[in-house]
Amino acid sequence: MRQRIALLVETALRTAHTSAEFVTDPLPSIIIGTPANQEHGDFSCNIAMQMAKGERKAPRQVAETIIRYLGNGNGLLLKTEIAGPGFINFFISPSAWQGALLEIESAGTDFGRTTTGAGKKIQVEFVSANPTGPLHIGHGRGAAIGDTICRLLGATGWDVTREFYYNDAGQQITNLALSVQARCLGIEPDDSSWPTDGYQGEYIKDVARSYLAKETVHADDRHVEALGDPHNLDAVREFAVACLRREQDLDLKAFDVHFDVFTLESELYRRGDVDAVVKSLAENGYTYEQDGALWLRTTEFGDDKDRVMRKTDGGYTYFVPDIAYHLNKWKRGFTRVINEQGSDHHSTITRVRAGLQALKCDIPQGWPEYVLHQMVTVLRAGEEVKISKRAGSYVTLRDLIDEVGRDATRFFFIMRKPDSQLVFDIDLAKEQSPDNPVYYVQYAHARICSIFENAAEKGHVAPLQPRPEQVAALTTPEELQLIKLLAALPDTVADAAQQFEPHRLTYYLTELAGCFHSFYNKNRVIGEDAALTSARLYLLARTAQILKNALTILGISAPERM
RNA sequence: GUCCUCUUAGCUCAGCUGGAUAGAGCAACAGCCUUCUAAGCUGUAGGCCGCAGGUUCGAAUCCUGCAGGGGACGCCA
Numbered sequence: 001m002r003q004r005i006a007l008l009v010e011t012a013l014r015t016a017h018t019s020a021e022f023v024t025d026p027l028p029s030i031i032i033g034t035p036a037n038q039e040h041g042d043f044s045c046n047i048a049m050q051m052a053k054g055e056r057k058a059p060r061q062v063a064e065t066i067i068r069y070l071g072n073g074n075g076l077l078l079k080t081e082i083a084g085p086g087f088i089n090f091f092i093s094p095s096a097w098q099g100a101l102l103e104i105e106s107a108g109t110d111f112g113r114t115t116t117g118a119g120k121k122i123q124v125e126f127v128s129a130n131p132t133g134p135l136h137i138g139h140g141r142g143a144a145i146g147d148t149i150c151r152l153l154g155a156t157g158w159d160v161t162r163e164f165y166y167n168d169a170g171q172q173i174t175n176l177a178l179s180v181q182a183r184c185l186g187i188e189p190d191d192s193s194w195p196t197d198g199y200q201g202e203y204i205k206d207v208a209r210s211y212l213a214k215e216t217v218h219a220d221d222r223h224v225e226a227l228g229d230p231h232n233l234d235a236v237r238e239f240a241v242a243c244l245r246r247e248q249d250l251d252l253k254a255f256d257v258h259f260d261v262f263t264l265e266s267e268l269y270r271r272g273d274v275d276a277v278v279k280s281l282a283e284n285g286y287t288y289e290q291d292g293a294l295w296l297r298t299t300e301f302g303d304d305k306d307r308v309m310r311k312t313d314g315g316y317t318y319f320v321p322d323i324a325y326h327l328n329k330w331k332r333g334f335t336r337v338i339n340e341q342g343s344d345h346h347s348t349i350t351r352v353r354a355g356l357q358a359l360k361c362d363i364p365q366g367w368p369e370y371v372l373h374q375m376v377t378v379l380r381a382g383e384e385v386k387i388s389k390r391a392g393s394y395v396t397l398r399d400l401i402d403e404v405g406r407d408a409t410r411f412f413f414i415m416r417k418p419d420s421q422l423v424f425d426i427d428l429a430k431e432q433s434p435d436n437p438v439y440y441v442q443y444a445h446a447r448i449c450s451i452f453e454n455a456a457e458k459g460h461v462a463p464l465q466p467r468p469e470q471v472a473a474l475t476t477p478e479e480l481q482l483i484k485l486l487a488a489l490p491d492t493v494a495d496a497a498q499q500f501e502p503h504r505l506t507y508y509l510t511e512l513a514g515c516f517h518s519f520y521n522k523n524r525v526i527g528e529d530a531a532l533t534s535a536r537l538y539l540l541a542r543t544a545q546i547l548k549n550a551l552t553i554l555g556i557s558a559p560e561r562m
Numbered sequence: 563g564u565c566c567u568c569u570u571a572g573c574u575c576a577g578c579u580g581g582a583u584a585g586a587g588c589a590a591c592a593g594c595c596u597u598c599u600a601a602g603c604u605g606u607a608g609g610c611c612g613c614a615g616g617u618u619c620g621a622a623u624c625c626u627g628c629a630g631g632g633g634a635c636g637c638c639a
Contacts, residue, residue, distance in 0.1 A: 036577090087581075170638085172638075305564095308636090317638080317639090374632075416576095436601090442601095518604090520598085520602075520603080526598055
């Protein structure tokens with residue numbers, strides 16, 4: 001609907017322009033807003049005020065000219081008004097709103113989807129947890145946000161590649177291997193021979209046990225058979241990585257999160273990508289030797305100090321393969337790349353971008369794009385659950401899904417803007433009450449389904465394709481309000497996708513559910529008047545459809561019974 | 563000290579990339595079930611949008627300072 005208004009305004013402006021009514025060139029971009037106050041119509045446009053200065057006319061005068069060229073858009077508009085300092089307010093005719101219901105039905109599960117990204121590739125990297133332990137609650141938020149962004153982008157037509165990157169060869173992995181090896185040999189964390197910085201969690205014991213039992217593990221991206229020999233550190237490492245990768249895969253599957261591509265840091269080394277990047281950076285004159293290390297002049301690109309690329313021990317620091325990895329993404333043809341990460345890793349942004357600029361291969365300055373999420377604190381019985389890695393007492397993603405369920409976990413992780421901190425109240429998430437937004441929304445869907453069961457018993461069936469005079473029976477403010485919200489789904493999805501802000505859709509759903517519950521309490525659906533009954537059943541069928549469409553985009557189920 | 567981020571009702575948070583009288587949910591108070599799921603609804607009350615400047619027709623929103631919370635400042639990832 002908003003798109004249509006924008007189009008109307010654009011045509012009006014163009015016609016007025018060719019008729020030499022306006023001198024402004026180029027015309028400013030048209031922004032259609034939705035007024036907070038109902039008296040100001042369904043949509044509004046501020047363009048007259050934007051143009052007033054260039055036109056050297058009063059805003060209201062400019063607005064008058066625009067309206068003169070506007071027409072009524074084939075019956076779409078009931079009326080237009082000039083209001084306040086120069087707003088143009090649009091009032092959509094009730095028949096246009098009623099007609100929207102028919103469009104919603106014919107679009108079916110596609111209603112809400114748009115085509116802005118059609119034919120364009122985009123890559124989203126998220127989670128990217130190293131295989132050194134189970135996924136924790138922070139990864140959970142990243143998984144939920146990243147996955148939902150992918151779903152949103154998919155819903156707006158983009159060809160999305162979901163990617164997971166991990167380090168399978170660094171010092172942390174060696175620590176992991178040493179820890180498993182120690183457990184194999186019966187060494188305890190308190191023993192003097194326990195490796196420094198070893199991983200002490202219980203899961204390490206499980207890995208050691210499986211290794212000694214010569215088990216075979218299948219992860220999404222690797223299959224490894226245990227040799228059973230604790231002294232073969234490389235074999236232990238291979239096996240441990242596979243084990244932990246498999247655990248992560250299981251967690252992610254339980255969360256209904258899937259990846260198209262796994263990229264391994266070791267691959268970048270093996271293929272020579274890392275060396276090639278170092279060579280290129282050196283040739284471009286952005287490196288220098290100092291204190292036995294090789295440095296990159298990241299300060300040339302806005303960093304506050306230069307960074308070490310190659311340590312005195314000869315190994316590269318983590319951001320060097322990171323640069324190689326992103327060059328690889330670029331070479332694969334992704335002109336748009338989004339990295340979803342915890343905000344505690346924000347310092348890598350400058351380094352990776354600086355490295356890519358220093359390669360001098362025409363990568364845009366702001367590439368890749370980042371979505372950073374803030375910390376999660378867990379609340380149980382009103383108390384913050386303290387995270388203690390030593391005791392291994394931190395809340396894992398799996399614990400959370402097992403305890404509160406996948407739907408609630410997903411909903412809670414995305415219901416706040418990524419860059420604001422999130423309080424995850426476990427008790428609330430489990431609660432089956434209207435205080436819990438997930439239940440509130442799902443209940444609306446279940447309630448409608450229940451009404452339909454009831455209607456069927458009484459012999460009512462919602463008309464599949466109602467005649468115009470039937471939908472025309474939907475005239476109360478509650479009915480029109482509900483229709484307006486239903487029709488707003490495509491705009492909401494498009495905005496959420498463009499801004500990488502999944503929470504917009506959870507807010508939309510809460511509002512829609514509220515609007516339905518409100519309607520339900522005020523109006524009887526199944527009544528004496530057969531025509532009105534079938535019109536209202538039709539409205540509710542569309543409401544259930546929209547609830548389901550939106551929930552599906554979020555990866556959350558729409559139960560028919562609760 | 564430097565960088566990032568946040569600061570909106572008692573609490574948890576929205577605020578549609580600068581618009582009109584700043585919203586929702588919880589908590590508080592007052593109401594609504596012989597009727598399609600009360601797992602729901604209606605109403606009341608509650609605000610120096612952290613502070614101070616600036617930009618312009620117009621600022622919660624953009625810019626600059628300041629204060630406070632969180633995070634990052636490693637030859638870890």
